[in-house]
Amino acid sequence: MRVPYDHLLAACAEPLVRIGERPAVTRLRAEGESIIVDRSDFGPRSKRPGIPAHDLTFNVILLSTLFAAERKTFSNRNVVGFLLAVMVLFFTHVFAFVASVKSIYALQLGRWSEVHYGPIARNFWAGSAHFYRLVGIYAIAFALWWLFRPDPETVALPRSAKRKRKK
Amino acid sequence: MAQVKLDAPAGVPKPMKRDKALFLIKFLGAVIVLYVIIALNPVNDRVIVPFTQRITEVSAGLLRALGQQADVDGTLIRTERFTVDVKNGCNGIEAIILLVAAIGAFPAPPLMRVGGIVAGAVLLQLINVIRIASLVWLGAHHPSVFQMFHVAIWQTLIILVSLVLFLIWSWKFAPLKRLATSP
Numbered sequence: 282m283r284v285p286y287d288h289l290l291a292a293c294a295e296p297l298v299r300i301g302e303r304p305a306v307t308r309l310r311a312e313g314e315s316i317i318v319d320r321s322d323f324g325p326r327s328k329r330p331g332i333p334a335h336d337l338t339f340n341v342i343l344l345s346t347l348f349a350a351e352r353k354t355f356s357n358r359n360v361v362g363f364l365l366a367v368m369v370l371f372f373t374h375v376f377a378f379v380a381s382v383k384s385i386y387a388l389q390l391g392r393w394s395e396v397h398y399g400p401i402a403r404n405f406w407a408g409s410a411h412f413y414r415l416v417g418i419y420a421i422a423f424a425l426w427w428l429f430r431p432d433p434e435t436v437a438l439p440r441s442a443k444r445k446r447k448k
Numbered sequence: 449m450a451q452v453k454l455d456a457p458a459g460v461p462k463p464m465k466r467d468k469a470l471f472l473i474k475f476l477g478a479v480i481v482l483y484v485i486i487a488l489n490p491v492n493d494r495v496i497v498p499f500t501q502r503i504t505e506v507s508a509g510l511l512r513a514l515g516q517q518a519d520v521d522g523t524l525i526r527t528e529r530f531t532v533d534v535k536n537g538c539n540g541i542e543a544i545i546l547l548v549a550a551i552g553a554f555p556a557p558p559l560m561r562v563g564g565i566v567a568g569a570v571l572l573q574l575i576n577v578i579r580i581a582s583l584v585w586l587g588a589h590h591p592s593v594f595q596m597f598h599v600a601i602w603q604t605l606i607i608l609v610s611l612v613l614f615l616i617w618s619w620k621f622a623p624l625k626r627l628a629t630s631p
Binding site: 335336339342343346347408411412414415416417419420423424427428 | 468476482542549
């Protein structure tokens, strides 16, 4: 699951990172446990930075645990809520990945970073990536569970109870 | 399986979608504000770093009490085989931020909020000390599983504890108080 997910993440994040690039030079590729950030204007011998994808996506464990802890784990409402939450979570992973790539560009490429990113942009991207890693990653999982979990006063009744109620 | 909507017990306000959305907006807003506060350099240097050093000392003390050799240097815990640097993300502040934001966003009397935050923060830090000490021990004796416990297991566990504390507080204490204060 992890390898195809990393490939999907790289494929979706790449066009977003390229927005504003003239020419579009960023290439993202999943390799091992990381997504490698490559640019066609990097020197052929220079090292390519990598972002461990798991560091940005492990909140799926927290989200799954929260849904699994619901009283009726496999009820239709809980399963549908979980699937919707995972879909939204995927988009947050894409944006988190874009912020991580941008923070590498803004802070870690020495003189190039200083020339291409002003102080506001540097603070914004670094702050966004740090916020996500420190607390946003958990806040998002909790918020999605809170939003998509079944209402506490809604319960599923077996078919026999349904028939009795119709009578 | 048929879905049947049950009436909420008398006096307990029925959760509404608007309340749910309002809670989320307040919660996410509070998380961002609290993050900005702790990210400020003066706050980080004068509050967060000294706090992390105290947590490091207590964790090393726990290891020594359990018969392990452990030396402290700032936020570093050194053993013969392994050294750990306790940084933001390992000092339990993120779990406290989530707890404060969730309790702050939930409708409850101020005293109940303060009580929940203080009790929850103390409990979280007690668990965090166990987390740090156990990670140092794992790094020294079972390094192959250190990363898994560090990133996936303990991190998720401490956040879960924070969220469970909030849920218990909201179920057990906040609604009772709300009922008592309702006309």
